[in-house]
Amino acid sequence: MKLKELFDKYTFDDIVPFIKEIITDNPDSLPDFRMAFDELRMMKPSDENSEDVLIKDFLDKNGNILANPVCWHLGYSWDECLAKHVVIDNDYPLDDRYVLAGCLWEMTFYGFSSMPDDEAEISFSIPKELKNKYDKALYRLQLSHWKHTTPRRYRWKGHSLCTDIDYHERGNKNRSKRKRDYRVECRENFLRKHSQRENFILKLTRCGAFKREEVEYLHQVDEGQYFPYTSRTWDESKRIDYILESINKYQNVDFLQFDDAIICLRASSEYPVTEDEKEKLLVGLPKSLKAIPIKIGLGTKESMMQEVEMMLFLNVIK
Template identity: 25%
Template sequence: MTFKELLNCVKFEDVAPHIVKMYPDMKNSLGWFNLHFDMLRHLPPVVHEDANDKVCHITLRNDENGTESYLDAFPMEGDYWEHSLTKEIIVDSDVKATNEELVACCLWHTSFYGFVEKHLDEKFGEICLGRDSYSYNKVWTMRNYGIIRKYGGTIPTIRELSMSKKQKLTRLTKDNIWYGSNRLNKSKRKRMFRQEFMVHYYERMAHISEFIVQAIPALDNGKNYLTTEQLCELFQSENFCSEEIMSFADDNESGANYLMNIISRYDMVQRMDGIVVCLITGTRHEVLSDNEQRLCNYLTEGRKHSDLIIGVDTSLGNQVIIRYAAYNSKTNII
């Protein structure tokens, strides 16, 4: 059978225990595996003639020590997902595995560079810049700064960051910098410290500015009270994390209900003092549906500070997208 047919033979809840058993480090990523599984099921299979292969061999391989065997699916990594769905699954005669175990193995390989399209874009954007995270994040940040300023936002300089934030970046730099075994004069050590500091600075500013840029189109909605300038206060947060999570619900299912079930089951959203939730729906409506309200209530429940932005993208249909920025701050910075 093809990989697409194999996926349709199983349920993710039956595959999940095998992912944890076979890849223990992935225990905290089950929510993303679930999204990846459903995304693949919704993709139409498409053959790409320049792909790695038209079949996928499932074999048993020995680990580095030669003491244990593990399932391997080759070739799956790096191919277009829609092409991987067309691959005929060929299982070696010495492999004794259930369909659920086969799917767990294949999912690990197909998600190697990312669980969803957004992850792939970020991964290969970095690869195109030679895996230089400093250059990648700086280019990303500068692009976002231009958009934010265009819409009235103000980006703080390094000097304008809170003292506690600068101290944290300094500690992070000291923990990660390595001067090597050679003796360096003060000027060279200072330059190396500055370079390492800017790596962490741009990594932080890239993620915050990206969230703001993604939220800007929804701010024109008359229901939203936040401005670009207010969102720029996120740059002053003590700690920050953001993520985008899209639903892959079936045609007769609410995207909001789908995300609610997965996010709550796998506790996918970090718990911090504050959160800004940007909910993008596929239809315009005056008030949130019951499922959308329930999802937003779950995301904001127990936070000291919470804000909600509503946006519309008619191409989504019954799907929804959640973009959130969670942060720690002594005060409500927005």
């Protein structure tokens, strides 16, 4: 049986119990798996002939079935994966839903969508592509620390922050060097945290959903969580219902532990989010989420086509 046939045979609810067993360390990602599953169901398999998907290593030493199997030869291209035949090692009688959940988990290892992201994360190790002032400060700090701790003969020429594999920094450092490393580590953590928050602010402002002064307080929040939702309906009239179902049915979060929320809805300029859709979303949100203050803004993201993306920021204010 081809992998595409497995996706067509079952609904996402059929494999939810198996997915939950796999993602015990990150149960909040269930809506992301739903989005990927629905995208794969709508996708057309590639016409290219490729090797089979081999399902193996699904039993522990006692013969019990593990939470997820090892799926060999899946590859990176989703349309090519869908065209592959699924072969189970030793013809062991496994539940098709278990196999499908394992394949879905493997296919989403590098992301929950095959669609290009116009805001893909950029590595901060390349200076000319740094995105904000915190990224730049972090790079300068790491570069300075690297130069002070790595002898010149062990540095890779033309590759900043890269060290020869033969070099091992001395383990027994004196007190001043330990204090230096601790200060650098604290500063790095600070810059990484604020770099992430600055990137969130840029996302919210560059799409036109908010003014900077409305969301700049994100730098002062004590802690927060970010949840992205994207509809996969290929039907403009159902996209808000899809988002609401992802939140109400699959998202397991105690919203009352947060002090406020920011919601950003983004769609293409050809299919913008209407005021009726905005009101429909606010009415359909969970009661616990509506119990805290909510800021909502409408922005533009051309790559969404007929779909809509919702970014949910939950914050604990200091």
